[in-house]
Amino acid sequence: MNTERAEICIIGGGIQGCAAALELARRGHDVIVIEKDYPGRQSSGVNAGGVRRLNRALPEIPLSVASHKIWERIADHVGDDCGFTKSATIMVCETTEELENAKARAAETRALGYTHEQIISDSEVHKHLPKLDGQVTGALQGIGDGFASPFRTTQAFFRTALQDGARFFLGHRVEQISRSGHWIVETRDSRFEAEILINCAGAWGNQVAGSVGDPTPVHAEAPMMTITAPVPHVTDAVVAFTGRRLSFKQRHNGTLLIGGGYRGHVNPDGYSSRLALDKLAMNARAVLDLFSHLKDVPVVRSWAGVEGMTPDHMPIIGPSLNEDGLFHAFGFLSHGFQLGPIVGQILAELVETGTTDLPIEPLSIRRFR
Amino acid sequence: MAKLVIIGAGPAGMSAAIEARRHGAEVQVYDNRPEPGGNIYAALGSCRAHRQDVWSALGSSYEDGGPLLDAFLSCGAVFRPRTSLWHLDNDGILALKGPEGTRTDTADAIILATGAQERPMPVPGCTLPRVMGVGAAQILLKTSGVVPNGPIFIVGSGPLPLLYAWQVARMGGRIAGFVVPNGANLRLSAFVDIQGILAGWGYLTKGLAYQVDLLRRRSLIYRNARDIEIIGEIHAEYLRFTTGKQHKIKVGTVLLHDGVIPSIHPAAAAGLPIPYTPAQDAWRAESAGNIHVAGDLAGIIGAKGAALSGQIAAQTALGQTNSNASAKLNKERAFRRLMDAAYPPAQLAAIAPNTTEICRCEMVNAGAIRQAATELGPDPNRIKSTLRIGMGPCQGRMCAKSLQSIVARETGTSPDDIGLHRLRSPITTITLGELAGLKE
Amino acid sequence: MAEGIQFDVDGNAFLAQPGETVASAMLRLQLVPFRFHPVDTSPRGPFCMMGVCHECLIEVDGKPGQQACLLPVVPGMSVRRPLNG
Numbered sequence: 058m059n060t061e062r063a064e065i066c067i068i069g070g071g072i073q074g075c076a077a078a079l080e081l082a083r084r085g086h087d088v089i090v091i092e093k094d095y096p097g098r099q100s101s102g103v104n105a106g107g108v109r110r111l112n113r114a115l116p117e118i119p120l121s122v123a124s125h126k127i128w129e130r131i132a133d134h135v136g137d138d139c140g141f142t143k144s145a146t147i148m149v150c151e152t153t154e155e156l157e158n159a160k161a162r163a164a165e166t167r168a169l170g171y172t173h174e175q176i177i178s179d180s181e182v183h184k185h186l187p188k189l190d191g192q193v194t195g196a197l198q199g200i201g202d203g204f205a206s207p208f209r210t211t212q213a214f215f216r217t218a219l220q221d222g223a224r225f226f227l228g229h230r231v232e233q234i235s236r237s238g239h240w241i242v243e244t245r246d247s248r249f250e251a252e253i254l255i256n257c258a259g260a261w262g263n264q265v266a267g268s269v270g271d272p273t274p275v276h277a278e279a280p281m282m283t284i285t286a287p288v289p290h291v292t293d294a295v296v297a298f299t300g301r302r303l304s305f306k307q308r309h310n311g312t313l314l315i316g317g318g319y320r321g322h323v324n325p326d327g328y329s330s331r332l333a334l335d336k337l338a339m340n341a342r343a344v345l346d347l348f349s350h351l352k353d354v355p356v357v358r359s360w361a362g363v364e365g366m367t368p369d370h371m372p373i374i375g376p377s378l379n380e381d382g383l384f385h386a387f388g389f390l391s392h393g394f395q396l397g398p399i400v401g402q403i404l405a406e407l408v409e410t411g412t413t414d415l416p417i418e419p420l421s422i423r424r425f426r
Numbered sequence: 427m428a429k430l431v432i433i434g435a436g437p438a439g440m441s442a443a444i445e446a447r448r449h450g451a452e453v454q455v456y457d458n459r460p461e462p463g464g465n466i467y468a469a470l471g472s473c474r475a476h477r478q479d480v481w482s483a484l485g486s487s488y489e490d491g492g493p494l495l496d497a498f499l500s501c502g503a504v505f506r507p508r509t510s511l512w513h514l515d516n517d518g519i520l521a522l523k524g525p526e527g528t529r530t531d532t533a534d535a536i537i538l539a540t541g542a543q544e545r546p547m548p549v550p551g552c553t554l555p556r557v558m559g560v561g562a563a564q565i566l567l568k569t570s571g572v573v574p575n576g577p578i579f580i581v582g583s584g585p586l587p588l589l590y591a592w593q594v595a596r597m598g599g600r601i602a603g604f605v606v607p608n609g610a611n612l613r614l615s616a617f618v619d620i621q622g623i624l625a626g627w628g629y630l631t632k633g634l635a636y637q638v639d640l641l642r643r644r645s646l647i648y649r650n651a652r653d654i655e656i657i658g659e660i661h662a663e664y665l666r667f668t669t670g671k672q673h674k675i676k677v678g679t680v681l682l683h684d685g686v687i688p689s690i691h692p693a694a695a696a697g698l699p700i701p702y703t704p705a706q707d708a709w710r711a712e713s714a715g716n717i718h719v720a721g722d723l724a725g726i727i728g729a730k731g732a733a734l735s736g737q738i739a740a741q742t743a744l745g746q747t748n749s750n751a752s753a754k755l756n757k758e759r760a761f762r763r764l765m766d767a768a769y770p771p772a773q774l775a776a777i778a779p780n781t782t783e784i785c786r787c788e789m790v791n792a793g794a795i796r797q798a799a800t801e802l803g804p805d806p807n808r809i810k811s812t813l814r815i816g817m818g819p820c821q822g823r824m825c826a827k828s829l830q831s832i833v834a835r836e837t838g839t840s841p842d843d844i845g846l847h848r849l850r851s852p853i854t855t856i857t858l859g860e861l862a863g864l865k866e
Numbered sequence: 867m868a869e870g871i872q873f874d875v876d877g878n879a880f881l882a883q884p885g886e887t888v889a890s891a892m893l894r895l896q897l898v899p900f901r902f903h904p905v906d907t908s909p910r911g912p913f914c915m916m917g918v919c920h921e922c923l924i925e926v927d928g929k930p931g932q933q934a935c936l937l938p939v940v941p942g943m944s945v946r947r948p949l950n951g
Contacts, residue, residue, distance in 0.1 A: 209812075469885045787920065
């Protein structure tokens with residue numbers, strides 16, 4: 058059996074693991090990443106690509122804002138602009154009540170000192186959605202938000218981490234984790250030894266955490282996405298609806314990327330997923346309720362990516378409570394892509410100093426004890 | 427009563443339906459075409475009824491389908507034409523669209539008999555109108571009685587061009603020339619399997635007859651052609667290639683053919699095993715759980731073998747003991763081995779110039795694939811995610827095989843080790859309106 | 867042609883034979899290209915005639931993206947080639 062030794066071992070080569078590897082390698086650490094497939098195989102590569110601070114849970118906002126600063130100079134960071142495009146990002150309100158709630162939300166974040174959320178009028182919403190059937194009352198908009206290409210982004214972090222000296226073991230599925238002074242991570246034909254272990258295993262983060270005495274209530278989910286053939290202009294914005302399960306954006310090539318939190322089935326193997334056709338049909342109906350002219354638009358493909366979800370829909374980021382030399386960053390369902398760059402930095406700071414300037418305590422695994 | 431759903435009404439699907447009805451099963455057959463028959467017997471019913479001239483020109487290989495079609499139409503199976511499968515789960519849930527709308531269906535057992543398609547033969551200019559597959563032109567003949575614009579040049583090899591040329595001749599038309607790529611054969615030359623020869627004697631004499639006829643018709647034959655290229659603005663106008671010297675020929679139509687491969691996409695989407703068969707340079711599908719594969723999908727076998735294989739699949743699906751169909755199928759397999767050896771594919775994809783479009787939907791050329799394979803390695807999913815190859819409406823039906831050939835050659839990987847990219851539903855296009863209207 | 871099915875392509879009337887698909891009728895009538903490709907505007911026509919290649923996508927009775935090779939011509943059918951890309 059082949060044995061590899063390093064200072065730091067990261068499990069999971071998604072955007073979190075790649076960002077952490079990049080940050081640590083840049084700081085001169087000897088780091089290895091164990092990835093069961095290849096970077097971007099799961100949610101990091103197939104998510105909706107939203108680079109959004111808008112409507113984050115309050116504890117996530119400081120991280121999201123800090124991450125956005127990295128996104129602003131992403132090409133300098135990873136040598137590729139990752140397709141990052143700024144675009145109006147709006148949460149559309151259809152009723153007065155929804156708009157009042159949005160206004161309250163904007164006021165709340167402003168009171169906390171953040172300026173990235175503001176209310177726009179119904180006529181401005183219609184400018185972003187000229188073909189919308191029906192009335193709107195306004196929207197909450199994220200100023201400066203946008204979207205990027207998820208697979209390309211994850212590959213860029215991977216490639217840059219590799220160039221900066223991180224070692225990747227792709228196609229290695231972790232079978233066992235143990236400790237005798239240092240951490241021992243075993244895959245089918247290799248053994249990895251490291252002083253520090255970082256769990257970036259996404260939907261399988263809880264399997265890793267559970268096997269080292271940090272069980273969490275994270276479970277696997279498979280949010281579904283659908284992409285259409287190119288269509289004439291529908292919107293220039295990244296759009297979500299406050300009162301409906303519907304979100305979409307139109308990409309540069311005219312295709313519509315449609316989601317809305319409809320979930321497919323995670324297969325019993327825990328690694329693959331299947332579509333839930335009834336929910337997919339609901340997603341299509343949600344589109345046509347508001348954009349009836351899209352009924353003849355061909356669907357090119359639908360898919361479900363497996364991700365981990367916590368009960369409060371916020372990720373777990375921070376040190377283990379039981380073991381020193383162990384850090385977690387997983388359970389990001391629908392929130393992780395934009396946060397990736399800053400999570401890498403936070404993990405590097407935790408490894409080096411045991412602390413970080415960003416307020417991560419609300420995201421600690423402690424809340425599930 | 428057991429409910430059996432059959433996808434595809436070619437020889438395998440029709441024969442499976444007949445057999446299943448014989449055992450009393452409730453049988454539902456879906457096919458995306460207007461009429462049963464598959465590729466080999468495409469439009470047989472309407473051709474026999476309405477196009478006497480074509481019917482008599484097509485010859486025995488087509489006429490042979492008549493009794494099977496009649497038996498199918500009277501067997502009591504429910505046939506739903508123009509109905510496409512757009513989703514099939516490994517848990518056996520089917521989703522279909524057709525004249526009755528968009529709906530799901532389930533069954534005690536499913537037989538996939540999705541047949542074969544022509545092996546894509548990418549050459550520069552192959553996306554131009556008036557460039558088609560030889561099999562496509564043959565379907566045009568069957569459905570319309572049409573021989574396309576001349577002069578017609580066939581680029582490729584295999585038995586189908588010979589049969590088509592013979593049929594065109596009987597329609598009073600002519601194949602102006604054959605361009606045989608370097609490495610491919612136009613005629614039977616490898617008598618490798620004596621059992622196969624005996625088993626296939628009927629086919630062999632037919633094959634020789636075509637060739638004699640071909641020579642009599644005096645088509646031009648260019649062998650060992652290289653650097654094949656189709657040139658035109660709005661449709662194919664010239665065919666250019668070298669055979670030691672340079673040729674540039676005015677054409678009306680170019681027909682390409684490099685053998686046939688199983689139509690594996692629905693089977694792959696359902697998660698069935700998709701092994702690679704080196705002797706046929708193709709993937710095929712294997713049965714798993716309550717999803718059974720039959721006909722050319724299980725490995726190219728031809729119409730007779732497909733019908734036998736359909737019969738066996740129905741017996742297996744219904745838990746019946748096999749009849750003597752298996753022994754007959756083995757004879758067909760022996761003959762097929764001979765044919766496979768006699769007509770090795772030219773595999774032009776592997777040596778396609780960098781500018782050749784491999785993915786017709788997303789327009790990804792051979793050069794981009796070679797570069798991606800060098801940088802990312804041979805995993806087709808990584809190459810797909812990076813280049814968007816195979817992500818357009820055809821879902822990789824026209825590029826997956828070529829991608830495999832190019833990547834194998836470029837990275838020095840055995841084709842065996844390069845799987846098919848992951849497939850996403852819908853496996854054929856449906857609209858948002860059709861999806862929204864899904865009935866359970 | 868004993869029986870004919872009347873249909874129109876881009877506003878011009880034509881006759882189809884029983885059993886003809888839209889693709890085979892249009893090829894017989896020499897109506898190529900069928901469309902220009904959305905990615906690079908290159909001209910396209912039917913290639914496989916068996917529902918595989920998705921090259922023959924045309925608009926039928928106002929509904930775009932139909933596979934002409936799988937669709938039988940029916941009386942009064944109105945076909946439009948999306949030749950503007």
